Amino acid sequence: MFYNSSSNTEPKMSGTRPSIFEVLVFCVGETWLVIRAHRIQRLMAYTTAAIKPGAPDEPIFAGLLGYFEPSGLPEKKESFSPTLSGKLARFPVLALDKILELPAPVAEDAYKQIICMEYNGGTIGFAIESALEIERANVADVRVLPSWVENSRTKPVVWALWQRSPDELLPLVEPLEAVSGEL
Amino acid sequence: MNNEDILKQAQQRESEQNAAANRNEAKVRLLLFRLGEEWFALEAQQVREISRLGKITRVPLTPPHIMGVLNLRGQITAVVDVRPALNLPQAPLEESARVIVARHESIEAGILAEAVVEMLEVPKSALSDPSHAGDAEHGKYASAIITRKLGNQPKEGNQPKPEAQKEGQKEGQKKDKDNIIVVLKLATLLDALKVR
Numbered sequence: 001m002f003y004n005s006s007s008n009t010e011p012k013m014s015g016t017r018p019s020i021f022e023v024l025v026f027c028v029g030e031t032w033l034v035i036r037a038h039r040i041q042r043l044m045a046y047t048t049a050a051i052k053p054g055a056p057d058e059p060i061f062a063g064l065l066g067y068f069e070p071s072g073l074p075e076k077k078e079s080f081s082p083t084l085s086g087k088l089a090r091f092p093v094l095a096l097d098k099i100l101e102l103p104a105p106v107a108e109d110a111y112k113q114i115i116c117m118e119y120n121g122g123t124i125g126f127a128i129e130s131a132l133e134i135e136r137a138n139v140a141d142v143r144v145l146p147s148w149v150e151n152s153r154t155k156p157v158v159w160a161l162w163q164r165s166p167d168e169l170l171p172l173v174e175p176l177e178a179v180s181g182e183l
Numbered sequence: 184m185n186n187e188d189i190l191k192q193a194q195q196r197e198s199e200q201n202a203a204a205n206r207n208e209a210k211v212r213l214l215l216f217r218l219g220e221e222w223f224a225l226e227a228q229q230v231r232e233i234s235r236l237g238k239i240t241r242v243p244l245t246p247p248h249i250m251g252v253l254n255l256r257g258q259i260t261a262v263v264d265v266r267p268a269l270n271l272p273q274a275p276l277e278e279s280a281r282v283i284v285a286r287h288e289s290i291e292a293g294i295l296a297e298a299v300v301e302m303l304e305v306p307k308s309a310l311s312d313p314s315h316a317g318d319a320e321h322g323k324y325a326s327a328i329i330t331r332k333l334g335n336q337p338k339e340g341n342q343p344k345p346e347a348q349k350e351g352q353k354e355g356q357k358k359d360k361d362n363i364i365v366v367l368k369l370a371t372l373l374d375a376l377k378v379r
Contacts, residue, residue: 029243031241031243033243100243100244101243101244102241102243143259144259145242145252145259146252146259146260146261146291146292148261148290148291148292148377149242149245149249149252149261153244154242154243154244154245157243157244158242158243158244161240161252161259163254166254167237167238167254168238168240169238169240169252169254169259170240171240171241171242171243173243178244
């Protein structure tokens with residue numbers, strides 16, 4: 001399906017399958033990663049005040065930082081910048097570096113943004129350090145992971161590599177695949 | 184011709200015969216590299232290329248010995264740090280560090296080397312039983328060992344200072360002793376390091 005690492009032949013795109021898709025390039029755990037943009041509901045600022053710890057009977061997610069509470073946000077709307085409009089409701093926020101087993105940020109205020117995604121009919125947030133703009137990726141620049149590093153843990157979460165430039169490879173991740181638990 | 188001449192002639196003949204035997208003996212080419220203070224080798228036929236570290240992309244959810252992936256002219260190759268498997272300290276990497284891209288059957292991986300030293304050609308008879316490899320971990324991944332006098336390669340950018348000359352002379356004495364080079368069993372090593 002994608003440009004295979006064991007071959008230097010570019011794939012032929014068949015039918016009406018789009019050859020371009022949108023991605024968000026972001027940084028977490030000192031690592032630059034890419035996520036497909038179509039499942040992102042919004043990208044918003046991470047404010048400690050808005051993240052409240054969950055009650056003891058709350059479902060437990062690995063890497064749970066707390067629950068986003070709209071009431072915790074300051075009145076000024078400029079304090080966050082959603083990429084999509086929509087009503088803000090309470091949702092869990094997870095540390096993506098922990099989920100992806102990346103180095104934990106050294107600074108306490110390392111998390112600057114939250115990637116909000118649809119999950120089980122609700123929203124789930126992933127705290128990240130920074131994000132660039134949405135970029136357009138060509139399917140021909142998507143490369144499969146070497147079979148050597150691929151296993152049942154990496155495969156669904158890190159599903160490919162995006163060759164952003166001749167000497168830059170970025171892992172394409174699907175963090176929802178690493179989440180288990182009820183909202 | 185006196186007895187001494189006869190003896191000399193016999194010795195010369197024997198020496199020529201030994202040299203001829205060596206020329207005819209099957210040889211093996213080895214790529215010699217350094218990890219920490221230890222010397223290792225891979226069979227040259229298993230080595231596809233040697234590359235600088237370049238830009239390694241870390242892959243989430245992989246174990247620490249997987250350093251990441253490297254794009255080598257379009258070929259995406261996993262790079263592994265074999266030092267933990269060989270029970271060696273993970274010292275910071277210097278300019279001399281290289282990736283040895285090695286292949287065994289369908290498995291290909293980049294193996295980290297702190298320095299790649301030279302290509303050796305040795306007669307097969309020079310390869311000894313790996314059970315003599317000092318460290319148990321080395322023995323596990325060794326197909327053979329060879330002993331050879333090696334110059335202690337100074338690390339790049341770390342040339343000895345004049346005041347260290349005396350120390351250097353002591354080091355010089357060490358250079359004259361035989362070093363043990365562990366020839367790695369690539370298949371076993373790669374199999375142990377593969378992500379499962």
